[in-house]
Amino acid sequence: MAESLFIDSSLSKTEKYQSLLPQIKALTESESDIIANLANICSALKYGMDFFWIGFYLVKENQLVLGPFQGTVACTRIDFDKGVCGACYREQKTLIVPDVEAFPGHIACSSLSRSEIVVPIFNHGSVAMVLDVDSTLLDDYDEIDKKYLEEIARWIEEKLI
Numbered sequence: 001m002a003e004s005l006f007i008d009s010s011l012s013k014t015e016k017y018q019s020l021l022p023q024i025k026a027l028t029e030s031e032s033d034i035i036a037n038l039a040n041i042c043s044a045l046k047y048g049m050d051f052f053w054i055g056f057y058l059v060k061e062n063q064l065v066l067g068p069f070q071g072t073v074a075c076t077r078i079d080f081d082k083g084v085c086g087a088c089y090r091e092q093k094t095l096i097v098p099d100v101e102a103f104p105g106h107i108a109c110s111s112l113s114r115s116e117i118v119v120p121i122f123n124h125g126s127v128a129m130v131l132d133v134d135s136t137l138l139d140d141y142d143e144i145d146k147k148y149l150e151e152i153a154r155w156i157e158e159k160l161i
């Protein structure tokens, strides 16, 4: 496996994702432990994309429970009817929130978070976890992030779960 990742900070967002994705796949494809892989995916994306916060919430015991993440400490349990993560779980689709303060029920794990994208990850047709990425900037996520984060979600579903 690759033991370090290389990313050129002068690249565009699309180029960064295109450079990172093959490296993330190489980093995780021969490891069978899902937690180890999710942890490395968080680190690769946090440092490769300069995200403020990135983490997985895993479906456990009828809640979303904090899994591997990179960033400041976060709330550990989210009910399915709460927050952007809960909405993503219920709606089973990627949610882009350009202004978290305008999203009813948003859970502020950090007062610095301004915008957010949450991507569902499925196992046998049900949402098994969500990938949550937070930014300190308003309106920081777009269709480019959706495309590549969903590609990572499909990789996790097909190769890692």
Ligand code: SME
Residues within 6 Å of the ligand: 053, 074, 075, 078, 082, 083, 084, 085, 086, 105, 106, 107, 108, 109, 110, 113, 116, 132, 134
């Ligand atoms: N903001 C999320 C909660 C998770 S933290 O941002 C890490 C939400 O509203 O579901």
